[in-house]
Amino acid sequence: MAGLLGSVFLLVLQTYAAPPEFIQVWPSASTSGPGLLANETVTPSLVPPPGTSKHTPHSIIIGVRKGGTRALLEMLDIHPEVAAAATEVHFFDWDENYSKGLEWYRELMPYSYPHQITIEKTPGYFTSPLAPARIRAMNSSIRLLLILRDPAERVISDYTQVYFNRLENHKPVQAIEDMLVRNGALNTRYKAIQRSLYDVHMRNWLLHFPLEQIHIVDGDTLIRDPLPELQKVERFLELPPRIVASNFYFNQTKGFYCIRSDGRERCLHESKGRPHPPVNSTVLQQLRSYFRQHNRNFYRLVGRTFNWH
Numbered sequence: 001m002a003g004l005l006g007s008v009f010l011l012v013l014q015t016y017a018a019p020p021e022f023i024q025v026w027p028s029a030s031t032s033g034p035g036l037l038a039n040e041t042v043t044p045s046l047v048p049p050p051g052t053s054k055h056t057p058h059s060i061i062i063g064v065r066k067g068g069t070r071a072l073l074e075m076l077d078i079h080p081e082v083a084a085a086a087t088e089v090h091f092f093d094w095d096e097n098y099s100k101g102l103e104w105y106r107e108l109m110p111y112s113y114p115h116q117i118t119i120e121k122t123p124g125y126f127t128s129p130l131a132p133a134r135i136r137a138m139n140s141s142i143r144l145l146l147i148l149r150d151p152a153e154r155v156i157s158d159y160t161q162v163y164f165n166r167l168e169n170h171k172p173v174q175a176i177e178d179m180l181v182r183n184g185a186l187n188t189r190y191k192a193i194q195r196s197l198y199d200v201h202m203r204n205w206l207l208h209f210p211l212e213q214i215h216i217v218d219g220d221t222l223i224r225d226p227l228p229e230l231q232k233v234e235r236f237l238e239l240p241p242r243i244v245a246s247n248f249y250f251n252q253t254k255g256f257y258c259i260r261s262d263g264r265e266r267c268l269h270e271s272k273g274r275p276h277p278p279v280n281s282t283v284l285q286q287l288r289s290y291f292r293q294h295n296r297n298f299y300r301l302v303g304r305t306f307n308w309h
């Protein structure tokens with residue numbers, strides 16, 4: 001049965017084409033177009049809207065990868081006082097980017113009006129050993145957002161994302177059980193499992209930031225009922241309450257909430273909210289029991305509990 005479900009999953013997955021996650025909110029620096037000579041270009045982004053400027057972020061969504069980071073950023077972007085960055089920057093965790101300096105980083109941020117705050121997301125930061133100290137060196141009072149979801153679900157979501165990327169790049173793929181189990185035991189060296197050890201990563205952040213500066217969004221709740229989680233973020237960022245229930249509607253086809261704002265309705269990209277493969281129940285139990293103590297450690301670290309199995 002599991003084999004049959006697995007094949008169905010593979011079939012479903014193969015019908016998807018998942019382009020890289022990218023939302024363009026600002027024209028690219030240089031565009032050639034019809035009517036222009038071959039080497040002639042126009043530079044629309046060099047003309048910022050009057051009264052706007054660029055800033056390093058007031059807040060960063062630091063992760064976790066597959067926690068719902070895109071949904072969180074897009075939903076915060078409903079707020080008129082938020083300017084959301086278009087791309088994941090990887091400034092603080094990739095040495096080659098970090099060496100380019102803060103001015104390079106700032107240039108990648110969106111233009112914002114004086115009443116707006118800039119927010120970017122780079123989900124890799126949460127599990128990066130380098131990011132906390134580097135972010136602190138930039139701005140020790142920055143407000144950090146961390147969205148987490150059930151760690152076992154996150155592993156499956158992580159696997160699914162890598163699976164799609166490999167399919168797209170015509171690379172061989174493996175069944176999830178083959179990634180999760182090595183020599184009959186749980187493969188705790190599998191990166192997707194390591195990324196779900198929230199206590200381990202959180203300890204590193206707490207060496208550099210007080211807990212009050214890191215707001216944790218419950219990613220499982222954000223899926224079921226986004227508004228209350230967003231209202232908590234508004235309070236944390238000291239933004240006036242502007243996000244309201246009518247900004248969300250449930251899309252039956254997608255099976256997720258979508259966004260209604262500025263007279264437009266939009267759902268997240270099809271790579272968000274994909275079907276997950278069925279996982280052998282014994283392996284899933286092993287995975288869940290491996291996380292149990294780590295989860296308890298995490299609850300103690302942050303002084304609150306979550307509904308993780």
Ligand code: A3P
Pocket residue numbers: 064065066067068069070071123156157158160222223256257258268271272273274
């Ligand atoms: P799945 O695709 O595994 O379901 P990230 O943006 O950090 O990569 O997280 C992706 C996850 O965001 C998705 O994982 C999905 O469960 C979750 N998510 C939360 N709210 C969503 C929404 N409104 N629409 C689509 N996906 C959403």
